[in-house]
Amino acid sequence: MxxxxxxxxxxxxxxxxxxxxxxxxxxxxxxxxxxxxxxxxxxxxxxxxxxxxxxxxxxxxxxxxxxxxxxxxxxxxxxxxxxxxxxxxxxxxxxxxxxxxxxxxxxxxxxxxxxxxxxxxxxxxxxxxxxxxxxxxxxxxxxxxxxxxxxxxxxxxxxxxxxxxxxxxxxxxxxxxxxxxxxxxxxxxxxxxxxxxxxxxxxxxxxxxxxxxxxxxxxxxxxxxxxxxxxxxxxxxxxxxxxxxxxxxxxxxxxxxxxxxxxxxxxxxDKGSLGVRLLTDLRDHVMVGIDRLPTVAILDRLNALDDAPWADLHGRPLDNRRLGKMLADYMTADNEPITSRNIKTGGSVLKGYYASDLLDAWDRYCPPPPESPLPPLPRTETLV
Incomplete structure (x- = not known):
């Protein structure tokens, strides 16, 4: 044989x-x-x-x-x-x-x-x-x-x-x-x-x-x-x-x-899902050097980003309702949904987000940050 x-x-x-x-x-x-x-x-x-x-x-x-x-x-x-x-x-x-x-x-x-x-x-x-x-x-x-x-x-x-x-x-x-x-x-x-x-x-x-x-x-x-x-x-x-x-x-x-x-x-x-894109843009472009930011300022900065989907998301700009819904899908380090909180600024109280609430989601879902981050933006108090 x-x-x-x-x-x-x-x-x-x-x-x-x-x-x-x-x-x-x-x-x-x-x-x-x-x-x-x-x-x-x-x-x-x-x-x-x-x-x-x-x-x-x-x-x-x-x-x-x-x-x-x-x-x-x-x-x-x-x-x-x-x-x-x-x-x-x-x-x-x-x-x-x-x-x-x-x-x-x-x-x-x-x-x-x-x-x-x-x-x-x-x-x-x-x-x-x-x-x-x-x-x-x-x-x-x-x-x-x-x-x-x-x-x-x-x-x-x-x-x-x-x-x-x-x-x-x-x-x-x-x-x-x-x-x-x-x-x-x-x-x-x-x-x-x-x-x-x-x-x-x-x-x-x-x-x-x-x-x-x-x-x-x-x-x-x-x-x-x-x-x-x-x-x-x-x-x-x-x-x-x-x-x-x-x-x-x-x-x-x-x-x-x-x-x-x-x-x-x-x-x-790959920028990942729309949620991961949102988290990444918040980390790398919106909240750089900032520990808290009012929702209105976050939306202004997101919708102004070039090469980003936020200004025309399904035919209209990202608003506070959609922002809140997207971020609520992710958890803080305390295993609570990420939600807006009160921010005291300029003698008034506005709803906004704290970087500390986003840190765990940034670490788990986002790609490594750029080697040369953008210069820090002004602190919260000057953004209203």
């Missing part, structure tokens, strides 16, 4: 990368590494506890998002285009069509989650739940009174492409690649489905064969994470680093360099 041919994983991933480079221009080298590892990880889903989403996003059309998804489609197992798929269809398909788990590919994801889209909480829930193994979604199945509760397992690989941004809960579970239009000096080979699809399929079949050989090395693996990569980013990158380690060659080093670069860039560009 002859031994099966051992496939060189590193050389195979090199070929997959070269295939992408023929037809895709990604914004940085790390993106090529991440996409290739994602292609390979889709063949090894049963080895992992979680699967990152892959997102090609851009601010404008014509940035190569759909083409990137099209190339991915040729390289992953059982691709399923899901532009018009309902949540119910996806629940059932993720459990396996003809015994095969699909790789779901969502183009034009902005039509699902963009500002003009309707309520798609079921789809959002499906994409989020399918990030981790053994997180089924429960639905009633049947007619009328003859209904039973059935668990739908949604663990499957998902790649998306679209304009704008994803909801926070999906973005945090994704490898996010911000696509851009090609510059005049950036050339790619025209993609012809009838010709090049077969080349992608051949690579896909070799990835599947390599995955069978690599599965025992990947299953249960705990790859060393780069320094400071923890929590959700670690969940996202762990399967990709495990694939790189199994492939060998220079892929382990390239994968960790890509992980560090992309996570660092994401943190630098």
């Amino acid at each position: 002859t031994e099966p041919n051992i496939i060189d994983g590193a050389a195979l991933l090199d070929e997959v990368e070269a295939f992408h480079r023929r037809f895709n221009v990604f914004p940085h080298e790390s993106a090529y590494v991440a996409v290739v590892l994602w292609d390979a990880h889709a063949h090894l889903l049963d080895c992992f506890e979680s699967t990152p989403r892959l997102a090609f996003l851009s601010p404008e059309p014509g940035s190569g998002k759909s083409r990137a998804l099209e190339i991915v489609e040729t390289l992953v197992p059982n691709p399923m285009a899901a532009v018009d798929a309902s949540a119910a269809a996806l629940f059932r398909s993720a459990s396996g069509i003809d015994g095969k788990r699909p790789t779901i590919l969502f183009d034009e994801i902005d039509t699902v989650f963009g500002p003009k889209a309707g309520d798609n909480e079921q789809l959002r829930g499906f994409i989020n739940a399918g990030h981790r193994r053994n997180r089924p979604m429960f639905r009633c199945v049947g007619d009328g009174a003859n209904q039973t509760v059935q668990a739908f397992h949604s663990y499957t690989a998902v790649a998306v492409a679209g304009l704008g941004y994803l909801p926070d809960t999906i973005r945090d579970r994704s490898v996010n690649i911000r696509m851009r239009r090609r510059a005049r000096n950036e050339k790619i080979e025209p993609y012809r489905t009838r010709i090049h699809e077969k080349e992608g399929f051949a690579l896909r079949d070799r990835l599947a064969a390599w995955a069978e050989q690599a599965a025992e090395h990947v299953t249960g693996a705990w790859p060393d994470m780069p320094e400071d990569i923890t929590d959700r980013p670690a969940d996202v990158w762990e399967p990709l680093l495990a694939v790189a380690d199994a492939a060998g060659g220079d892929w382990p080093d390239r994968a960790r360099a890509a992980c560090t670069a992309m996570v660092t860039a994401s943190k630098a560009n």
